Amino acid sequence: MEQNYKALADKYNVPVPRYTSYPTMPYWDPNTFNRQSWEDSVRFSFTESNAVSGISVYIHLPFCESLCTYCGCNTRITKNHGVEEPYIAAVLKEWALYLQIFAGTPVIRELHLGGGTPTFFSPQNLRLLISGILKDACVHPSAEFSFEAHPANTTTDHLQVLFDLGFRRLSLGIQDFDPRVQFIINRHQSVEQVQTVTTQARGIGYTSINYDLIYGLPHQNLEGLINTMNIVAGLRPDRIAFYSYAHVPWIKPGQRRFTEADLPNPEQKGKLQEAGRILLLSYGYQEIGMDHFALPADELFAAERDGRLHRNFMGYTEQHTQLLVGLGVSSISDSWYAFAQNVKTLEEYLLQVNQGELPVFKGHGLSDEDLQIRRHILDIMCKQRTYWDAELMACVLPEVLKRLEPLEADGLVYLSDHGLQVTETGKRFLRNICLCFDARLWADKPATQLFSMAI
Template sequence: MTITPELLAKYEISLPRYTSFPTLPHWDQNHFQPSKAIQLLKNQVLLDPRVSLYIHLPFCESLCTFCGCNKRITRNHQVEAPYIQSVLEEWKLYKMLLPTQPVISHIHLGGGTPTFFSPEQLTILITGLLNGQKTAEEYEFSVEVHPNICTTKHLKTLYNLGFRRISVGIQDFDPKVLYSINRNQTFEKTRSIIEEARNIGFTGINVDLVYGLPLQTLDSIAYTLEKIEKLKPHRIAYYAYAHVPWKSKAQRRYTEKDLPSSADRFNMFLFARKWLLSTGYVQVGMDHFAMPHDPLSIAFKAGKLNRNFMGYTTDISPTLIGLGASSISDFNTAYVQNYKEVETYQSTIASGHLAIEKGHLLTEEDVTNKRHIMDVMCKGKIKLPNDLSPEHLAYIEEKITEFINDGLLQWENESLVATEAGLLLIRNIASIMDPYLYRLGMRDNVFSKSI
């Protein structure tokens, strides 16, 4: 895989990660109507009752400075019970609106730190969500855990509630890097949690790693991968660090001078990719790796990989309902996002109203482009829509020629597919299909860098 410094400089631009389309900065707030979005949700559930639930649990005991997620830092665990009750009340409000009983196919607990909540409160949450509900024949419940505040009781409780997959945040095991991002996490504690999860019966072990962190080097990546080999996770999400200090003030603890260069970041990815492939992992999309028997690899090979607000997934449910502060829902033809502030979210729910702050109603053009962009992100293939303006089509054809000349795309039979180098720059490739970027142009301080 060869990308010259000149190509790195050319393609290192601010771009969406395309976990949805249109991306949130391009949502049309002027024409958004919550009532219309709810009607679209009702229509979708009548067509297909499968529903996935994402529950945002925003509390953390300490601040990881690299994190751009919506979180609330506190050691006051008195916040647990009222927040759980708000989430359950929100779910009741949704159920009252739905025209038929939904079938729950996935539940994902994200954060924040879900294991900030006690096993007892997590039991109240899950039993409340499932009370009187149908679950799909092959449902999956997953949870994000922080080894420092995840206990054996947490794992046993979650397993008994139906969870079989855990996602363990690691990022890096180098002490210097961990200190720079304010994450006091040891390999021994991480290994202990993963081993306990396996012994209890969890069949899916995911870990999150990040490259491009402050003070990170190839040596620290190699050190981390040596540790990862001992953990033997089924999936590895190897994310590029998103430096967005205008959005996440905690990232101002360090400066751009502390971050690896674009070339160093790229080499970090290549180094880890080579190691992961040599140890038996399959590359899935731009930044995930999974063992061949893992459902994510199987879905990728079968052309059934999906992508949503949590990243690459096997979840093919047409409806995702987000519960909790800042959660985003995807009703297939509409997006809605809850209020980010915990207090505003809770008070709105307490008043008997959904806590929807903003959203977007997809146009026919949005639906078409969403499908094509997800084909690029999940399959690495480009299909040209047949309803583009002549100007946009000419632009796409020009960019495709550039990508071919730069070694990012190639013809396979009659299809254009991403090369190995193209997979790393898949956001660049997908972006040419994005009419919002085409019309509005690239803007700084909106999206993270593509490399």
């Protein structure tokens, strides 16, 4: 690592949120939320925005046949595929409950299948699910449908059925091609399998293929990462998410298969991140926001160039809708004015939906101050700049500016009377910059570690 960057990485490698929302989930206030207030918020947001920009829909499909020990997602491990149809029926019932709240036809602009392993489900059952969602909706002319897939179980039928339903973007979980790393994280896919799925998808007509890669995994080293990157460069995905492994065994017991001794130390992890980043740039990828890279021909690059990049619970997207509806166990929804999360266990989810109840169990109603801070954090994450009106920010601006001063001294931001611009160096520390605006965290600093490290 370049010496100055190493010093900055050492200084700013602290636990910090990833800011897919503000306030972050540990700071949601239960006193601002109940099921009725959530329904009212959804109805208001739908009425305000559906006809203008449409809505986003995220569907969580939690099943996996085996546990990837690095995984931080909500999953249910089973080889019993008899779980597919009852779960789909419940998701469609939940969707029907939202249709009653909308009191109008939703215009779907963004639809994403996440997991778990969406390709755990048979192509026929995925058709049943998506057809059930779309039959009472309109599809926006600029809609983007995407899904996550495991290279080892994604078939040509999966690709064709979803393509026929409107899907054009595919995200493959790779993580690392090193056999030692794959063994300890229990995530196995060969280069041949990845190449086959990629080639088939392109042949069918998919226009954007993403690979997920992780740095900081157990037993990962520089030689193995460089080899993985060289293989990926040969396969030439349109987008790459290259992000940090979050070690949280107190939340995800599967991570106890290995210990901190098996992980790269902070200096080694920083070298992995920097080496991967430099390689991706050398292959012609452009850095997008935080942890994302895209070829210049990909729509994600165009979205950042044109100032249209958006970030929500699904990550970075070129689609910006006010209302995001999360369906399925543990899914998170966003009406812009409030957040809500579904219950986290499969049994609770099925019980509540089959009783005709929205399965939300916690959330947060955003205050006026929350909405202001949220805008600034989104602008920093997506545009690397933000502007403020001193009068509107009077309640929080002095504290924010004070917290930003050391970052300006370290060359991470340029400050003016009315805003900030992130520097080239600062683009690698977006989470730390956003942290300066996080009024709720600074008012109640956590006594224990709640968030992953910045690097």
